[in-house]
Amino acid sequence: MSNDLLEALTTAVQEAGRQLPSIDSRPSNAEALRAALRANDDTVTEVLRPVLTTVLPGSGWDTDEHGSGPMPGGDWWVIDPVGGNLNAVYGMPDWNIGVSLVRDGRPTLAVLHMPVAGETFTAAAGEGTFLNGVPVHVSGKSDLSVALAGTGQARPNRGPAHARRVGAAIAAMMQHALYVRASVPVSHQLAQVAAGRMDLHWQFDNLRSHIAPLLIVQEAGATVTDLDGKPWQITSDGYLAAAPGLHAAALDILRPLH
CATH class of the missing domain: 3.40.190.80 (D-Maltodextrin-Binding Protein; domain 2)
Structure with missing residues (x-):
């Protein structure tokens, strides 16, 4: 997988995080909550979609974060615009922006950016995982x-x-x-x-x-x-x-x- 593609994806996801306004809105009713959630998702999508569909011409776009099951062939960007959106709306720090590239039904590339923590996880199939550019590995526990x-x-x-x-x-x-x-x-x-x-x-x-x-x-x-x-x-x-x-x-x- 091209390093240029991963770099472009990472840059776009981090820029989307910067574009989100102060999002500690704490709405008091369902209508205001839905509006706040939608506004956050729309802000991220508006940043990511033109960039990613340009760097990978012909790629598809999927923002159905609760979708499941098989995906069509070809290249598909799968977006979770604001993972933990409810946390973001209510001022908690556990939220992120996640993007994966699925090619012919197999995940090949992923970026997960946590703006509040300043952490960006990246991975390409067969090439390991990095946190802010430094390799990371799961724990060695056996108990x-x-x-x-x-x-x-x-x-x-x-x-x-x-x-x-x-x-x-x-x-x-x-x-x-x-x-x-x-x-x-x-x-x-x-x-x-x-x-x-x-x-x-x-x-x-x-x-x-x-x-x-x-x-x-x-x-x-x-x-x-x-x-x-x-x-x-x-x-x-x-x-x-x-x-x-x-x-x-x-x-x-x-x-x-x-």
């Missing part, structure tokens, strides 16, 4: 009892059966891991696993917005599978991304629950 684990609500408004399954998985993992964090955005937690700050993350949903951080964590050395232990694909139902020394033990806990 689940000292592991920092995470999950989160990937989609809003899920039914009671899904909520019970997520709760059961958190309770099961809490009996074995040192700590379990349940928060959004999912992309933030996957980046922490890539950097070795957390040790594993699982989801019962596998959404388009997860493609960039999953490539990033995979290129950082994580074992990434579906919840049956098969290699992760963008069409998988869910996934576990974990330090290699912890993956088998974590999968044993999660497999019966999915």
